[in-house]
Amino acid sequence: MEYAELANEVSKKSNIKVSKKDIERLVGALQKTGDPWVLADISDFPVPAVFETLNALKDRGLVSVSDSSVTLTENGLLAVESVHPVEDFSCGGCEGRGISLEHFVDIRDRFNEIQRSRPAASHDFDQGYVTPSSTFSRFLIGYERGDIEGRDILLLGDDDLLSIVLGLSRLPKSITVVEVDKRLVGFIEEVAGAEGLDVSVREFDLRKPLPPEHVGAYDTFYTDPPETLPAVDAFVGRGIASLRSPGSAGYFGFTRREASLEKWWGLQRLLLGYKVVITDIIHNFNEYINWGYERDTRAWRLAPVKVEPRVNWYRSALYRIEALPGFCGNAKDYGEENIYEDAESSTT
Amino acid sequence: MEYAELANEVSKKSNIKVSKKDIERLVGALQKTGDPWVLADISDFPVPAVFETLNALKDRGLVSVSDSSVTLTENGLLAVESVHPVEDFSCGGCEGRGISLEHFVDIRDRFNEIQRSRPAASHDFDQGYVTPSSTFSRFLIGYERGDIEGRDILLLGDDDLLSIVLGLSRLPKSITVVEVDKRLVGFIEEVAGAEGLDVSVREFDLRKPLPPEHVGAYDTFYTDPPETLPAVDAFVGRGIASLRSPGSAGYFGFTRREASLEKWWGLQRLLLGYKVVITDIIHNFNEYINWGYERDTRAWRLAPVKVEPRVNWYRSALYRIEALPGFCGNAKDYGEENIYEDAESSTT
Numbered sequence: 187m188e189y190a191e192l193a194n195e196v197s198k199k200s201n202i203k204v205s206k207k208d209i210e211r212l213v214g215a216l217q218k219t220g221d222p223w224v225l226a227d228i229s230d231f232p233v234p235a236v237f238e239t240l241n242a243l244k245d246r247g248l249v250s251v252s253d254s255s256v257t258l259t260e261n262g263l264l265a266v267e268s269v270h271p272v273e274d275f276s277c278g279g280c281e282g283r284g285i286s287l288e289h290f291v292d293i294r295d296r297f298n299e300i301q302r303s304r305p306a307a308s309h310d311f312d313q314g315y316v317t318p319s320s321t322f323s324r325f326l327i328g329y330e331r332g333d334i335e336g337r338d339i340l341l342l343g344d345d346d347l348l349s350i351v352l353g354l355s356r357l358p359k360s361i362t363v364v365e366v367d368k369r370l371v372g373f374i375e376e377v378a379g380a381e382g383l384d385v386s387v388r389e390f391d392l393r394k395p396l397p398p399e400h401v402g403a404y405d406t407f408y409t410d411p412p413e414t415l416p417a418v419d420a421f422v423g424r425g426i427a428s429l430r431s432p433g434s435a436g437y438f439g440f441t442r443r444e445a446s447l448e449k450w451w452g453l454q455r456l457l458l459g460y461k462v463v464i465t466d467i468i469h470n471f472n473e474y475i476n477w478g479y480e481r482d483t484r485a486w487r488l489a490p491v492k493v494e495p496r497v498n499w500y501r502s503a504l505y506r507i508e509a510l511p512g513f514c515g516n517a518k519d520y521g522e523e524n525i526y527e528d529a530e531s532s533t534t
Numbered sequence: 535m536e537y538a539e540l541a542n543e544v545s546k547k548s549n550i551k552v553s554k555k556d557i558e559r560l561v562g563a564l565q566k567t568g569d570p571w572v573l574a575d576i577s578d579f580p581v582p583a584v585f586e587t588l589n590a591l592k593d594r595g596l597v598s599v600s601d602s603s604v605t606l607t608e609n610g611l612l613a614v615e616s617v618h619p620v621e622d623f624s625c626g627g628c629e630g631r632g633i634s635l636e637h638f639v640d641i642r643d644r645f646n647e648i649q650r651s652r653p654a655a656s657h658d659f660d661q662g663y664v665t666p667s668s669t670f671s672r673f674l675i676g677y678e679r680g681d682i683e684g685r686d687i688l689l690l691g692d693d694d695l696l697s698i699v700l701g702l703s704r705l706p707k708s709i710t711v712v713e714v715d716k717r718l719v720g721f722i723e724e725v726a727g728a729e730g731l732d733v734s735v736r737e738f739d740l741r742k743p744l745p746p747e748h749v750g751a752y753d754t755f756y757t758d759p760p761e762t763l764p765a766v767d768a769f770v771g772r773g774i775a776s777l778r779s780p781g782s783a784g785y786f787g788f789t790r791r792e793a794s795l796e797k798w799w800g801l802q803r804l805l806l807g808y809k810v811v812i813t814d815i816i817h818n819f820n821e822y823i824n825w826g827y828e829r830d831t832r833a834w835r836l837a838p839v840k841v842e843p844r845v846n847w848y849r850s851a852l853y854r855i856e857a858l859p860g861f862c863g864n865a866k867d868y869g870e871e872n873i874y875e876d877a878e879s880s881t882t
Contacts, residue, residue, distance in 0.1 A: 279627030
């Protein structure tokens with residue numbers, strides 16, 4: 187099979203740039219699983235293009251599609267022989283993050299307990315929250331890098347409830363959340379009240395510029411933006427605007443599920459343009475819990491097999507950035523603009 | 535103490551941009567150790583600036599310097615109370631890399647055996663090689679990402695002997711090394727002969743453009759450049775020039791020991807300019823074995839305490855990049871130009 191030709195075909199049909207190597211990876215992944223969601227996870231390119239590729243492979247007689255899975259045909263099995271094996275070598279001890287989970291265990295246990303009664307993910311706000319150990323690891327890496335204790339910390343959106351972990355740790359100087367979802371604002375305030383945590387929560391839409399009192403006021407920010415370039419520009423750009431001085435740091439997640447490497451390049455250009463530097467990109471750091479509204483997403487409509495995901499399949503890399511002299515953020519007002527969808531997105 | 539003021543002073547004296555946070559981290563690290571090399575390791579900013587900071591702290595009566603170590607004075611201990619604690623949370627299982635070491639164990643054992651008789655690091659070529667588990671992990675991550683089996687692989691410089699691991703694995707389609715050091719060329723050829731490995735080694739100075747037969751001929755490259763921007767441009771730029779198509783990948787190390795985050799920003803701009811995208815930056819992935827010529831380096835001359843390093847202290851992040859449509863590399867001829875030194879370097 188000519189993988190480069192297939193890559194071109196899929197790129198044209200999906201309007202998403204995919205490489206020969208992307209296609210090969212998907213073909214290799216088909217040896218491991220027939221679950222469309224796990225295939226999207228392992229393949230590491232945008233879901234609409236993954237599903238477009240499965241259609242193209244079906245047209246070529248390389249896969250067959252049943253009610254429940256995608257299977258390599260005999261010809262497909264022959265094609266697989268020529269591609270790179272797909273294996274997961276991530277460390278079991280740290281779930282591949284490189285950060286040991288054996289610190290602040292009391293806080294971790296308490297957080298695991300508290301988050302059980304959290305609000306469900308809301309489709310209205312393109313939410314999808316991460317596993318408690320992902321949230322907890324964000325705290326641990328922040329602590330290790332000197333971004334937590336005694337710091338003023340801003341969370342731009344917090345459906346992952348990091349503010350609660352930070353509050354339980356009693357380490358930051360201050361914890362501020364701006365969040366668009368009233369339910370989450372209520373939940374965080376309720377927990378903060380019950381646990382005596384010092385967390386300030388404010389309802390806010392990040393399409394608007396940060397109010398002046400938040401600009402240049404924080405040492406550290408965390409956010410988990412929707413995956414279009416305008417949305418990441420808004421969320422991360424606001425985060426950068428909130429930072430106090432060179433050395434101040436920011437953390438955010440970015441996927442391959444809804445962002446091609448071409449979009450990653452755009453993101454990286456955007457970051458360097460704000461005069462911040464990328465210090466870490468940690469593959470599959472964040473693991474999202476299946477959000478429950480799969481059937482209402484574009485991904486579902488495009489899926490060649492209509493099965494609900496059985497395991498968590500939506501993961502993202504963690505970016506850490508640090509401000510340099512001359513850094514600046516984003517003060518643009520997006521009004522009511524829909525900045526949350528592009529050709530590569532599929533969870534809206 | 536005014537850390538921002540101290541950061542300005544050190545930036546001016548050392549001609550290296552350091553932030554308030556860098557200084558704070560060093561002050562925090564002084565609670566852990568008085569060993570100047572371990573301090574440089576933990577502090578994560580360039581060695582000349584770390585040592586300049588120690589001098590400035592001494593002038594302020596915050597540290598005292600003996601024949602063997604740097605110690606916080608009583609005033610220094612008070613100053614430490616206001617800074618972020620410095621801890622190492624890296625996972626013991628994977629040495630912080632996120633990649634499990636429990637794969638291809640036979641190859642690992644054989645490599646550990648073979649590398650024992652390797653040539654020592656040569657000061658002439660600014661060499662410093664990594665631990666066998668660092669080299670082995672480079673192979674593992676490459677395999678996981680689909681960059682090894684059936685691939686044409688180019689190593690631009692190979693004092694880390696990755697070519698031997700790759701050869702032992704028998705997985706790549708071809709393995710090519712260009713290396714300036716005759717001793718290494720000899721050693722790799724000798725091992726390849728004895729073990730029956732298919733490795734092609736060629737003596738080559740990377741200040742010259744790659745010969746045409748190497749341009750656009752590889753799926754994957756690895757290199758470990760000296761840490762100035764011109765050198766990283768030459769080494770990584772040649773690597774990019776060697777790549778075959780979008781999706782082809784490159785790996786290289788870059789430190790904080792000899793590169794400020796300002797220089798990191800320059801590196802990242804340079805990479806994006808070649809139309810490659812950064813897919814991973816893994817903190818402290820590479821651990822270098824003390825090279826043995828410490829006493830002849832600039833770092834030694836600047837060191838406030840003249841003690842030999844007792845533990846490995848020189849570590850670097852691993853960058854992985856992937857080529858995008860329209861990528862191009864570096865074909866500039868640097869002649870005999872010294873591209874290996876700048877204000878931040880200290881191991882030459």
